[in-house]
Amino acid sequence: MTFDTSSVHAFQSHFDGDIILPESPEYESASTVFMAKGAPAIVVRPRTDVAVAESVKFAKEHTLVISVRSGGHSGAGHSTNDSGIIIDLMHLNKxxxxxxxxxxxxxxxxxxxxxxxxxxxxxxxxxxxxxxxxxxxxxxxxxxxxxxxxxxxxxxxxxxxxxxxxxxxxxxxxxxxxxxxxxxxxxxxxxxxxxxxxxxxxxxxxIGEVYAGSIVYDFAERGEILKKWRDYMRTASEDLSTMIMPMPSMPAFGGQPAALVLLACYASDNQEEATKVIAALKDFGTVLSDDIQKKPYAEVLEDAHPPQGFQVLVNDALISDFSDELIDTIVKNDTQMLQIRSVGGAMNRVSKDATAFAHRASEALIIAPVFMSPAASQSEIDSALEPWRAIAKFGQGAYINFFNEWTSVESTAAYPPATFNKLVALKRQYDPENIFHRNYNIAPDSELR
Ligand SMILES: Cc1cc2nc3c(=O)[nH]c(=O)nc-3n(C[C@H](O)[C@H](O)[C@H](O)COP(=O)(O)OP(=O)(O)OC[C@H]3O[C@@H](n4cnc5c(N)ncnc54)[C@H](O)[C@@H]3O)c2cc1C
Structure with a gap:
């Protein structure tokens, strides 16, 4: 859409924030997010709640597709678009x-x-x-x-x-x-x-300091170690959250040797308990290296960089029983890396209808990024996703934020019928015209399930 510049000028005269148009020097960075590059007609960066509300009204007046950007890490690239508006909240960061x-x-x-x-x-x-x-x-x-x-x-x-x-x-x-x-x-x-x-x-x-870091095990022992990890996490202190990643040798990571990597965060500064937990984790199998140490919690978070030269297809599944059969299926289908996160504990104690995140009775979340050439054909993509499909059958549901596709398959996995129907009713009430649809969309005219 092209603007009548006078409407932008009129808007700008009372708008508390920045306006970026295609000719602005910041336009390229303002329209590029972690996983996608867009070509919006306009990017606005409001500084107040009122300016956010004015941005929404401006978008409606000009029938612009709305993307909302916070950190820009949407796996589906929802926070940018072509020809619409990005409402970028970067100034609202207090x-x-x-x-x-x-x-x-x-x-x-x-x-x-x-x-x-x-x-x-x-x-x-x-x-x-x-x-x-x-x-x-x-x-x-x-x-x-x-x-x-x-x-x-x-x-x-x-x-x-x-x-x-x-x-x-x-x-x-x-x-x-x-x-x-x-x-x-x-x-x-x-x-x-x-x-x-x-x-x-x-x-x-x-929370002050925690014990966090990684342990790298011999990939050849992955089946046995995954079972020991599962058994240990079932009764481990809730101070401990871990993720374990079978990482075969892959071109996306420069063909590095295969490894089984465990990342752990023991969220307590109790040294005696932490020492016991770390020893138990190291006892799972042959340890090639480890670097778990005491650090401020904020240092546990890491930087991430978008993969260069690959398209990444991401799927996930929440698992209620991380069974031996599932572990055997993972071992047989390990052409791509998996990130397997321990969940449970406090997450399980919230009732399934208390929030719109219903799959509470889960002990693991498996995230499966598949790295493909941008030129891959549909049949190459389908065959690369086959191993994941075998694993995904064990899922009881899914978490929306690790999907880059959003069809009825993903929405059915994410939302059980009662949750979905309540979301549709709410959408009809709060956004009947579906102006917020660049997201894991609940269309107001969805058929109830
Ligand atoms: C490298 C990486 C690591 C990740 N790690 C984790 C993790 O450890 N745990 C986890 O749970 N998830 C994780 N995710 C997934 C992450 O939660 C989603 O990608 C999330 O959408 C990113 O939020 P964002 O604000 O950066 O995204 P954006 O792209 O800015 O926004 C994504 C969408 O969220 C909605 N949105 C954003 N801001 C608002 C707002 N203020 N109000 C209403 N809606 C809004 C909009 O629909 C928007 O399109 C990770 C993703 C990446 C790429």
Whole structure:
């Protein structure tokens, strides 16, 4: 869409924020996100809730497709588009304590988890988010948030106590267990379907230093080690969250030797207990190297870089029983890497209908990135995904945020019928015209299941 520049000028005259048009020097970086490059008609960077609401109204007036950008890490590239508008929340990145007694913190919707963790660390606090510094608070904290303290404190959304949301009508609403509780339910697992969250209120947790790092085992022992890992995690202290990654030798990683890598975070500074836990983890099999050490929690989060020269197809499955049969299937189908995260603990104790993230009774999340040449044909993609399909059969459901496709297959995996139907009802109420559809979309005209 091309603009009548006078409408942009009129908007700019009262808009509290930046406006970036294709001729602006920042246009290229403003329209490029982690997994995609777009060509939007306009990028706006509001500085206030009111400016976010004005951006939504401007988009509607000009019938522009809306992308909402927080950290820009959407696996599906939802936070950019062609010919539409990006509402980029980069200026809304404040982190502040609003109740010292309860450790309640307000974090704006465009903050990133790395700088957020750094600021909370100075206060002796932390929130279980994800594993990556540059992932945005907005995209992760509306979908679930499976991070380094998931077994101790649950999903990121389980620490959420309130939010400010700009809805499709341009209203600025509060959402919590007592104010607009239906909206509060929907923004905890329903992604960006119901509006733009300009700030989140979390109850943070007192955390200082933790024990974290990696252990690399002999890949040849992966079947036995995966069983020992499963058995150990079933009764391990909830202070411990781990992920274990069978990594065959792959061109995407420069053909490095195959390895089985365990990443661990023991979220406590109790040295005696940590020493026992680390010894138990090292006892799973032949250790080739290890570097678990005491560090501030904020240093556990790492930087990530988009893979160059590959397209990445990402899928995931939540597993209720990480059975021997599943482990054997993983071992037989290990042409690509897998990231297997321990979940459970506090995440399991939240009832399945308390939030829009329903698959609570899970003990593992398997994430399967498949690295393909950008020129791969559909039949090459289909055959590369075959091993994953064999593994995915063991899933009881899925987490929306590790999908780069969103068809009825993925939405059925993510949302059981009762959750899906409630999301559709909420979408009809808050966004009947589906203006927020660049997301894991719940269309208001969906057939109920
Ligand atoms: C390298 C990498 C590591 C990851 N690690 C983890 C992890 O450890 N744990 C985990 O749970 N997930 C993880 N993810 C998945 C991640 O949660 C999603 O990709 C998420 O959408 C990224 O959030 P973002 O704000 O960076 O994304 P963006 O691309 O900015 O936003 C994605 C979508 O989220 C919605 N959205 C964003 N901000 C808002 C807002 N303020 N209000 C309403 N809706 C909004 C919009 O629909 C938007 O299109 C990872 C992804 C990557 C690429």
């Amino acid at each position: 982190v502040e304590v609003i109740d010292t007694a309860k450790n309640t913190v307000r974090i704006e919707g465009g903050a990133h988890w790395g700088p957020t963790a750094d600021q909370l660390q100075k206060l002796g606090l932390a929130i279980s988010s994800g594993d990556t510094n540059t992932v945005g608070v907005g995209g992760l904290a509306t979908a679930g948030g499976i991070g380094w303290m998931v077994r101790k404190y649950g999903l990121t959304i389980d620490s959420l106590v309130g939010a400010t949301v700009v809805t499709a009508s341009g209203e600025i609403l509060q959402a919590s267990k007592t104010t607009n509780p239906d909206l509060f339910w929907g923004i905890r697992g329903g992604g960006g379907n119901f509006g733009i969250v300009t700030s989140f209120e979390f109850e943070a947790h007192p």
